Amino acid sequence: MEALVHxxxxxxxxxxxxxxxxxxxxxxxxxxxxxxKVARFNLGNILMAIEIGRxxxxxxxxxxxxxxxxxxAGVESPHLGKIEAAxxxxxxxATIEVPLRPNxxxxxxxxNSGDNTGKEVPIIHWELTRGDEVEVAVFPKGGGSENCxxxxxxxxxxGWEGVKRFVLERVMECGGxxxxxxxxxxxxxxxxxxxxxxxxxxxxxxxxxxxxDDRIAELEEELLEEVNSLGIGPMxxxxxxxxxxxxxxxxxxxxxxxxxxxxxxxxxxxxxxIRIKADGRVELWQ
Amino acid sequence: MAVKLKTPLRVExxxxxxxxxxxxLSGPIYTARDSAHRKILRLAEKGELPFNIEGxxxxxxxxxxxxxxxxxxxxxxxxxxxxxMNPYLDDILSLGVRGIIGKGGMEVEPxxxxxxxxxxxxxxxxxxxxxxxxxxxxxxxxxLGIPEAxxxxxxxxxxxxxxxxxxxxxxxx
Numbered sequence: 324m325e326a327l328v329h330x331x332x333x334x335x336x337x338x339x340x341x342x343x344x345x346x347x348x349x350x351x352x353x354x355x356x357x358x359x360k361v362a363r364f365n366l367g368n369i370l371m372a373i374e375i376g377r378x379x380x381x382x383x384x385x386x387x388x389x390x391x392x393x394x395x396a397g398v399e400s401p402h403l404g405k406i407e408a409a410x411x412x413x414x415x416x417a418t419i420e421v422p423l424r425p426n427x428x429x430x431x432x433x434x435n436s437g438d439n440t441g442k443e444v445p446i447i448h449w450e451l452t453r454g455d456e457v458e459v460a461v462f463p464k465g466g467g468s469e470n471c472x473x474x475x476x477x478x479x480x481x482g483w484e485g486v487k488r489f490v491l492e493r494v495m496e497c498g499g500x501x502x503x504x505x506x507x508x509x510x511x512x513x514x515x516x517x518x519x520x521x522x523x524x525x526x527x528x529x530x531x532x533x534x535x536d537d538r539i540a541e542l543e544e545e546l547l548e549e550v551n552s553l554g555i556g557p558m559x560x561x562x563x564x565x566x567x568x569x570x571x572x573x574x575x576x577x578x579x580x581x582x583x584x585x586x587x588x589x590x591x592x593x594x595x596x597i598r599i600k601a602d603g604r605v606e607l608w609q
Numbered sequence: 610m611a612v613k614l615k616t617p618l619r620v621e622x623x624x625x626x627x628x629x630x631x632x633x634l635s636g637p638i639y640t641a642r643d644s645a646h647r648k649i650l651r652l653a654e655k656g657e658l659p660f661n662i663e664g665x666x667x668x669x670x671x672x673x674x675x676x677x678x679x680x681x682x683x684x685x686x687x688x689x690x691x692x693x694m695n696p697y698l699d700d701i702l703s704l705g706v707r708g709i710i711g712k713g714g715m716e717v718e719p720x721x722x723x724x725x726x727x728x729x730x731x732x733x734x735x736x737x738x739x740x741x742x743x744x745x746x747x748x749x750x751x752x753l754g755i756p757e758a759x760x761x762x763x764x765x766x767x768x769x770x771x772x773x774x775x776x777x778x779x780x781x782x
Contacts, residue, residue, distance in 0.1 A: 361629060361780060364770055365730045372687075372733035385673045385685040385734035422684060424673045425755050433644065435754025467690040467713070467731065499713040499781060500690045502731035558731055559713055560772065560780040591732045 324405045324412070330597050330605040331413035334461045335390070336421045338595035339382040342373045343609040345530040346506075346567065346592040353504055353557070353564035362562035369557070369590060384591045387423040388463035390414050390445035393524060397454035402599055406457060410447060414439050426466070448520065455601040460527050460594060468501035468589040472522075474515055477581040486511060486583050487546060493585055494550055494566070499559020502589035504567045506530070507550065510584035513574035519584030525570035526588045534571055543569045557590075567592070613766070617664030618707035623725045626771045628778040632727060633766040637745055638710065640670040640760040642689060644753050646697040653704055659748060660761070662704045666727075669694060669711035671756030673734070674744070681744040683762065687734030688712040691726070710769060714781035717773055726773035728780070740767035 342350075350373070354366040376383030392410055396403055415438045417423055427441040428434065439445065473493050477485040490509060510521030533540035547569040556562025567590065576582065598606045614622055616636030626632065639660070641649060652658045672686035691711030694701075698709075699719040707724050709715065712731035720726060729737055745761040753759075772780045 361770060364631070368730035368733045368736055368768075372730070372736035375735040375739065376685075379735070381735050381738075382673050382685040383735050384732040385671060385687050385737075386689065386732075387673065422673055422675055424671060424685075428754070435756070437754065465732075470690065499731070500692055502712065555782060558728065559782065560728070560770075561782055589732055 324409050326603060327402060327405055327409035327599065328412045328416065330599070330607065331409055331459065331461070332417045332420060334459065334595040334597045334607055335413060335417040335423070335463070336380070337607065337609065338461045338463055338593045339387050339421060339423065340376050340380050341609070342376070342383055342591055343529070343594060346590070347373055349530045349567040350504070350590060353567070356564065357557070357562050359562060361560045362557050365557040365560065382421065382423065384465060384589070385424060386465040386467065387421070387426065388465045388593070389426060389469070390439055391462040391464050392445060392447045393450070393460040393462060393527065394447055395450045395452050395458040397452050397456045399455040400457045400599070401455070401601055402457055406459070407447065410445060410459070411440055414445050457599045459597050459599070461596070462527065463593050465589050465591070468505065468587045471497040471501040471587040472519070473585045474519055475583045476515060477583055479578070479581050481581060483542065485581065487549065489583055490546060490585055491549060491553065494555065495553055497587065498555055501587045502591070503555055503559060504557055504564045504590050506567050506588040506592050507546075507569045508586035508588065509546070509569065509571045510586070511571065511573045511582070512576035513582060514577070514580070515582050517574055518582040519586065521572040521574060522584035522586035525572040526586055526592070527594055528570050530568045530592070539571050539573060543571050546571070616666050618666060619664060620707065620723060623707050624775050626725050626774055628771050628774045628780050630771045632769045632771060634666065634727070634769055635765045635767070637761050637763050638666045638668045640668045640672065640762065642669060642671055642757050643693055644757045645749070645759050646694055646701060648749060648753070650697060650700050662706060665706050666708035666710060667701065667706055668762070669709065672760060674755055681747065683738050683741045683744060685734035686738045686741055686762070687732055688729045688737070691715045714772060714779065717777050717779050720773050720775055721777050722775055725771055725775055727769035728772035729767070729769055737767070740764045
């Protein structure tokens with residue numbers, strides 16, 4: 324198991340200290356497009372913070388989040404049985420070594436566990452796949468943006484227009500709270516819980532990477548444009564860039580239901596991936 | 610135009626600040642989040658607050674810290690979402706707090722005539738930590754845990770935007 328812990332710690336460290344290149348490029352474009360002094364103050368600070376995090380290997384944002392993992396586990400992987408324990412151990416180690424902020428609190432007593440573990444935490448989403456490889460996506464999710472996530476159970480009559488209205492209203496209501504420019508994950512269909520999970524999983528995609536279905540891709544672009552026309556801007560102080568991207572994932576729905584899950588991600592669009600091969604070799608990327 | 614200020618702040622320090630101005634703040638500031646606000650208000654009512662809050666600046670922040678021998682080092686220390694602290698705002702400002710540092714904005718009304726809201730860029734914790742020279746003290750660490758404890762941070766030329774001024778002007782939309 325120890326051989327698996329180290330690469331997971333490395334992935335956690337990468338995720339919190341280095342903002343992915345696609346996100347940095349999008350933030351640079353946003354900086355160049357903004358004219359107001361206030362928007363440039365905020366985007367300039369963001370770009371400096373990213374550099375400091377990368378150069379000194381320290382967390383860019385102090386809210387290193389709830390440690391969340393999406394695991395695609397090949398059923399023939401010899402490592403399958405060890406992944407969960409390795410993730411847990413890696414989170415404890417990373418809390419001290421990176422370091423991370425301890426963000427796991429008992430719901431009844433409010434007591435902080437001190438090591439980012441606890442009941443049901445870290446959060447691990449499992450998906451079983453064929454083959455003998457295991458892919459782990461590290462997805463540290465900050466509280467400020469997570470608090471803006473939401474679910475709407477629309478009527479089928481409200482449909483896609485309802486989806487847009489719900490997303491725009493929610494983004495408007497949240498203003499500067501989720502640290503815009505944000506990335507929005509929208510899950511449509513399935514069930515209440517499934518739409519939220521799809522929304523969060525959509526955030527693992529790169530900035531600019533569209534849904535493979537052209538019709539959905541078009542909706543992503545439309546919604547992105549509409550969100551950016553709201554004028555909320557960086558940190559909610561006005562500007563052209565409110566969202567860096569919108570990602571939509573869909574599932575078939577019940578004829579009576581039209582669930583929409585919204586997962587809001589802050590500008591520090593943190594993620595890292597590792598692939599563990601059957602022979603134990605590990606690949607790491609963002 | 611940039612203004613240099615040193616804590617503790619006097620009321621006249623803040624009354625002339627205007628939304629949109631940049632302030633470079635130096636001196637001790639106090640981090641406080643949800644639980645710390647409740648505790649501060651409870652103890653202040655009983656006259657048992659272990660620090661002087663008159664003229665203080667409160668920072669909505671839960672830092673990443675590292676133990677260095679006997680001392681604490683601040684690794685990353687950006688602001689948390691201030692709106693969560695709206696329910697305590699009026700009472701906190703009534704204690705003589707002259708400035709709140711945070712992100713995302715707050716209710717405007719309580720600031721009028723007595724205090725300012727200073728914004729730092731959310732998520733830019735590694736940059737904010739550059740302005741922190743040392744940890745002066747920490748209160749209630751054992752009870753509240755690292756993110757919720759009150760960290761007394763000595764800052765130097767911390768660059769902040771006046772986002773809500775004492776006349777009720779706000780940069781938030």
